[in-house]
Amino acid sequence: xxxxxxxxxxxxxxxxxxxxxxxxxxxxxxxxxxxxxxxxxxxxxxxxxxxxxxxxxxxxxxxxxxxxxxxxxxxxxxxxxxxxxxxxxxxxxxxxxxxxxxxxxxxxxxxxxxxxxxxxxxxxxxxxxxxxxxxxxxxxxxxxxxxxxxxxxxxxxxxxxxxxxxxxxxxxxxxxxxxxxxxxxxxxxxxxxxxxxxxxxxxxxxxxxxxxxxxxxxxxxxxxxxxxxxxxxxxxxxxxxxxxxxxxxxxxxxxxxxxxxxxxxxxxxxxxxxxxxxxxxxxxxxxxxxxxxx
Amino acid sequence: xxxxxxxxxxxxxxxxxxxxxxxxxxxxxxxxxxxxxxxxxxxxxxxxxxxxxxxxxxxxxxxxxxxxxxxxxxxxxxxxxxxxxxxxxxxxxxxxxxxxxxxxxxxxxxxxxxxxxxxxxxxxxxxxxxxxxxxxxxxxxxxxxxxxxxxxxxxxxxxxxxxxxxxxxxxxxxxxxxxxxxxxxxxxxxxxxxxxxxxxxxxxxxxxxxxxxxxxxxxxxxxxxxxxxxxxxxxxxxxxxxxxxxxxxxxxxxxxxxxxxxxxxxxxxxxxxxxxxxxxxxxxxxxxxxxxxxxxxxxxxxxxx
Amino acid sequence: xxxxxxxxxxxxxxxxxxxxxxxxxxxxxxxxxxxxxxxxxxxxxxxxxxxxxxxxxxxxxxxxxxxxxxxxxxxxxxxxxxxxxxxxxxxxxxxxxxxxxxxxxxxxxxxxxxxxxxxxxxxxxxxxxxxxxxxxxxxxxxxxxxxxxxxxxxxxxxxxxxxxxxxxxxxxxxxxxxxxxxxxxxxxxxxxxxxxxxxxxxxxxxxxxxxxxxxxxxxxxxxxxxxxxxxxxxxxxxxxxxxxxxxxxxxxxxxxxxxxxxxxxxxxxxxxxxxxxxxxxxxxxxxxxxxxxxxxxxxxxxxxxxxxxxxxxxxxxxxxxxxxxxxxxxxxxxxxxxxxxxxxxxxxxxxxxxxxxxxxxxxxxxxxxx
Numbered sequence: 001x002x003x004x005x006x007x008x009x010x011x012x013x014x015x016x017x018x019x020x021x022x023x024x025x026x027x028x029x030x031x032x033x034x035x036x037x038x039x040x041x042x043x044x045x046x047x048x049x050x051x052x053x054x055x056x057x058x059x060x061x062x063x064x065x066x067x068x069x070x071x072x073x074x075x076x077x078x079x080x081x082x083x084x085x086x087x088x089x090x091x092x093x094x095x096x097x098x099x100x101x102x103x104x105x106x107x108x109x110x111x112x113x114x115x116x117x118x119x120x121x122x123x124x125x126x127x128x129x130x131x132x133x134x135x136x137x138x139x140x141x142x143x144x145x146x147x148x149x150x151x152x153x154x155x156x157x158x159x160x161x162x163x164x165x166x167x168x169x170x171x172x173x174x175x176x177x178x179x180x181x182x183x184x185x186x187x188x189x190x191x192x193x194x195x196x197x198x199x200x201x202x203x204x205x206x207x208x209x210x211x212x213x214x215x216x217x218x219x220x221x222x223x224x225x226x227x228x229x230x231x232x233x234x235x236x237x238x239x240x241x242x243x244x245x246x247x248x249x250x251x252x253x254x255x256x257x258x259x260x261x262x263x264x265x266x267x268x269x270x271x272x273x274x275x276x277x278x279x280x281x282x283x284x285x286x287x288x289x290x291x292x293x294x
Numbered sequence: 295x296x297x298x299x300x301x302x303x304x305x306x307x308x309x310x311x312x313x314x315x316x317x318x319x320x321x322x323x324x325x326x327x328x329x330x331x332x333x334x335x336x337x338x339x340x341x342x343x344x345x346x347x348x349x350x351x352x353x354x355x356x357x358x359x360x361x362x363x364x365x366x367x368x369x370x371x372x373x374x375x376x377x378x379x380x381x382x383x384x385x386x387x388x389x390x391x392x393x394x395x396x397x398x399x400x401x402x403x404x405x406x407x408x409x410x411x412x413x414x415x416x417x418x419x420x421x422x423x424x425x426x427x428x429x430x431x432x433x434x435x436x437x438x439x440x441x442x443x444x445x446x447x448x449x450x451x452x453x454x455x456x457x458x459x460x461x462x463x464x465x466x467x468x469x470x471x472x473x474x475x476x477x478x479x480x481x482x483x484x485x486x487x488x489x490x491x492x493x494x495x496x497x498x499x500x501x502x503x504x505x506x507x508x509x510x511x512x513x514x515x516x517x518x519x520x521x522x523x524x525x526x527x528x529x530x531x532x533x534x535x536x537x538x539x540x541x542x543x544x545x546x547x548x549x550x551x552x553x554x555x556x557x558x559x560x561x562x563x564x565x566x567x568x569x570x571x572x573x574x575x576x577x578x579x580x581x582x583x584x585x586x587x588x589x590x591x592x593x594x595x596x597x598x599x
Numbered sequence: 600x601x602x603x604x605x606x607x608x609x610x611x612x613x614x615x616x617x618x619x620x621x622x623x624x625x626x627x628x629x630x631x632x633x634x635x636x637x638x639x640x641x642x643x644x645x646x647x648x649x650x651x652x653x654x655x656x657x658x659x660x661x662x663x664x665x666x667x668x669x670x671x672x673x674x675x676x677x678x679x680x681x682x683x684x685x686x687x688x689x690x691x692x693x694x695x696x697x698x699x700x701x702x703x704x705x706x707x708x709x710x711x712x713x714x715x716x717x718x719x720x721x722x723x724x725x726x727x728x729x730x731x732x733x734x735x736x737x738x739x740x741x742x743x744x745x746x747x748x749x750x751x752x753x754x755x756x757x758x759x760x761x762x763x764x765x766x767x768x769x770x771x772x773x774x775x776x777x778x779x780x781x782x783x784x785x786x787x788x789x790x791x792x793x794x795x796x797x798x799x800x801x802x803x804x805x806x807x808x809x810x811x812x813x814x815x816x817x818x819x820x821x822x823x824x825x826x827x828x829x830x831x832x833x834x835x836x837x838x839x840x841x842x843x844x845x846x847x848x849x850x851x852x853x854x855x856x857x858x859x860x861x862x863x864x865x866x867x868x869x870x871x872x873x874x875x876x877x878x879x880x881x882x883x884x885x886x887x888x889x890x891x892x893x894x895x896x897x898x899x900x901x902x903x904x905x906x907x908x909x910x911x912x913x914x915x916x917x918x919x920x921x922x923x924x925x926x927x928x929x930x931x932x933x934x935x936x937x938x939x940x941x942x943x944x945x946x947x948x949x950x951x952x953x954x955x956x957x958x959x960x961x962x963x964x965x966x967x968x969x
Contacts, residue, residue, distance in 0.1 A: 006393060007504075020405060021405070026471070028416070028472070029404075034422060092309070095313075103310070109317055120549065120576040121576075135339070174591050186681070192670070193649060193677060194701055231549075249414050249415070269416060273415050
């Protein structure tokens with residue numbers, strides 16, 4: 001949509017936009033370009049600035065089996081957390097969309113997880129899943145040793161994923177419900193007149209019609225699992241046991257801030273950025289495609 | 295709702311109740327565990343009904359994690375980010391939408407692209423800039439030869455330095471530097487009809503008057519939505535505060551303290567205190583969301599379009 | 600063949616009554632139009648027949664079956680929606696065939712049927728397109744084809760033409776009419792457009808504020824409106840309605856001391872508050888001095904091209920007349936009108952009902968059953 005009515009002024013628009021532009025340049029573009037610089041250079045151990053090393057930082061992380069393990073883990077984490085969270089939220093939204101009496105109450109509670117800090121939820125889930133404490137603990141009492149995220153990597157990863165999925169329910173629910181409610185009522189009614197039962201209407205009509213939202217959320221959730229997982233993992237497992245919950249953003253932090261390998265961390269940053277950019281790009285392409293729907 | 299089928303209604307309620315349990319269980323366990331005594335919380339299986347130690351657990355957690363000053367820090371950061379973002383976002387969106395200047399679209403894209411990369415993925419370089427926020431300008435001066443010029447003329451070497459580590463500015467500014475708010479405001483401003491701008495021009499009001507007397511009052515809902523979103527997300531920040539504050543005692547935020555509340559591997563398993571602490575820490579954003587739900591939902595959604 | 604019987608059908612949302620007890624018989628094969636201003640409850644009534652709204656009280660029967668507790672899919676109705684309500688993600692063929700697919704009809708049979716219906720509304724070349732790629736008229740046809748393909752017992756139309764431009768609307772009207780002639784399926788059509796209603800209907804149901812004001816053939820409704828509301832609502836320009844009362848001397852008194860002599864007034868109408876109505880086309884201009892003529896002063900003239908409307912003042916009451924003369928006439932000039940007693944309509948000001956000028960009795964009941 002193009003505007004027709006503008007204000008004409010030489011300096012005012014620049015004054016208005018300057019603070020935001022300066023912040024973005026200082027805290028976004030400069031650091032991002034710094035990351036590029038570091039990724040292609042290596043700090044000399046005896047000082048004297050960085051020397052150009054080309055792709056060797058990338059080659060060294062790509063040659064590292066442990067890094068690939070982290071990538072695979074991150075992908076699994078992202079897909080699992082996204083899948084669980086979206087399926088739950090979509091189911092709840094579909095039923096909430098029927099707007100039976102009292103739905104408003106359910107609706108407002110379903111949004112709550114959105115408000116919770118990931119580390120806070122992490123602490124709560126860590127307690128819930130603690131093998132010695134009283135919830136999962138009761139299962140361990142029956143079958144000793146069946147559950148122990150402190151020593152079993154699979155258990156630890158599952159615990160983190162479940163918590164991440166839970167945290168996403170609120171956000172996903174809001175979007176799904178809004179998308180469903182934006183569908184014209186008459187479409188559902190036409191479906192009913194055509195003889196489709198509620199469940200069939202969900203599958204045949206509602207789901208395909210909110211496909212753009214499903215896709216949007218898919219991308220947002222994937223990005224969030226690549227980036228927001230840090231707090232959760234730091235509080236719940238610190239990447240352990242034996243790196244079994246170390247995902248890309250966590251490794252980046254450990255290498256950069258614990259290991260002080262800025263170049264390696266910068267290269268990892270670049271990889272993660274490219275991944276996120278790629279996902280966003282796919283998202284934009286889809287937005288273009290969906291135009292003919294409306 | 296078309297069908298009145300009672301069976302389908304039961305299925306609907308059953309699913310929603312299941313969802314309710316799923317969402318509420320963690321909250322419930324936090325509350326229950328936070329109200330138990332050390333002995334009760336160590337029992338297997340856990341009691342699922344609150345006991346009466348909540349207040350004393352809250353107190354212990356409060357002192358152990360030094361939550362008083364940390365709460366104030368969190369509040370300063372959350373309010374700072376919220377106010378900063380709303381102000382900057384409104385101003386920059388106003389500039390982009392209502393003025394016609396050549397670099398307008400360039401500015402828009404410069405800001406918009408920041409939506410793509412969350413702080414977490416560029417954390418390493420952002421951290422380094424926090425050590426000296428004026429570094430980019432120093433580099434600009436150096437490359438343009440201005441440093442050299444000034445030095446030869448006046449004998450003074452220009453050294454720009456502004457360290458943001460362990461400061462509220464450092465905690466706040468990088469969080470303000472993204473496009474979320476700008477984008478939200480832009481979306482809203484785009485819906486303002488041209489006629490309104492023209493009418494206000496005919497009434498003889500200039501751009502600033504239009505901004506303050508027409509746009510701001512109209513965008514109240516947006517502002518509330520953005521405020522909620524920003525408050526929640528900045529209160530819940532974890533990684534950034536962790537990096538930028540080495541002086542935890544003075545600049546730590548509450549969310550950073552969560553880890554300190556977790557019982558040590560071989561220490562006393564006083565999860566009751568941990569849970570009481572978690573309850574305090576998760577409560578403020580939860581309250582904000584619960585109270586502002588109507589507005590913030592609208593705000594979140596308009597980001598999609 | 601299927602009749603529809605509505606008996607004391609009511610609809611209540613929370614605390615407001617939207618439809619207050621409607622009793623109507625729709626005969627088998629009839630084309631009935633429900634006409635009324637927006638918010639009169641006409642769409643609600645239609646949606647209750649369709650099964651999209653719950654019936655608060657009363658019964659609706661389609662054929663011999665009371666359908667109150669049946670789901671929409673069990674009622675054998677097909678509906679054409681106001682905004683077409685086409686499934687945007689399905690092709691035209693899929694849209695038309697969806698009901699058949701739901702019903703579990705085998706693919707080959709389904710395709711054949713879809714093709715046949717599509718041909719009958721000239722949609723054949725567009726079967727693979729999505730609704731978004733069609734024009735308004737084509738979408739309208741898809742919506743109708745979707746309704747036809749199921750061979751329903753009843754067609755329901757909910758203001759289906761309101762999104763079309765005037766020209767297309769006229770064309771679609773003719774199409775719906777011929778469709779009905781061909782299929783002979785009982786049809787209920789809701790609209791707020793009186794031209795559409797008049798041209799389409801076998802019978803009209805006029806609704807206002809949740810109440811049926813009149814049921815009858817278009818000509819009946821036009822010539823003998825059963826109430827003040829119908830008199831005012833039907834016809835353009837609207838009927839002249841002048842409030843006043845019949846004095847003992849046989850004069851109708853109105854406005855600021857206006858007196859009109861009306862012969863043969865039933866005695867029980869005397870000194871009752873009434874409204875007397877006459878259609879603008881029944882008001883004749885007569886030369887000055889004509890016996891019994893009403894003297895008026897021109898307020899303004901509206902040129903229509905073939906004729907003109909004279910808005911005139913008669914002792915404080917507004918009278919509109921259709922005039923085909925083309926003499927110079929302007930604001931403030933005197934004009935003289937006359938009309939036949941047979942063209943007069945009298946309505947009670949208390950309940951708005953039509954009164955018989957000869958007997959003075961309420962005529963509504965008789966008319967509704969006509």
